[in-house]
Amino acid sequence: MRYSTRSRLRQLDEDTKRRLRLRAAANGRSMEFEAREILRSTLDAPQRADLTWIEMLQQAAVQVGGVDLETAPDTPATAADFRNETDPAQTR
Known part of the structure; x- marks a missing residue:
């Protein structure tokens, strides 16, 4: 079975019609x-x-041929010291 569709564009503004006509x-x-x-x-x-x-951002980098970024050296983080120096109960 073949379906037929009719196409009609309605309510196009004048500028759009003009541009379509020119194109x-x-x-x-x-x-x-x-x-x-x-x-x-x-x-x-x-x-x-x-x-x-x-x-x-990755797509943009690919489009311009990639981006080379310096990698920071991998160094272990130092442990945080949360002891309160003014509290005698926390000092050892």
Whole structure:
């Protein structure tokens, strides 16, 4: 069974209609065909997933060829001393 759909764009503002008309003319197409092509190409484009800010930063680094960062030497942390020096019960 073949389904037929009719497409009609309504309530487009004048500027959008004008831009569609100019784009269609530049491509030698009707406005209807141009609108279909715009929809088709947009829907065929890969969808971008929502990325966290860290992933977006990683993507930006990949796009510019990577970023070399110096790595700090791995040294153990010193233990914290929470004893109260003024409290005689805590001093040994």
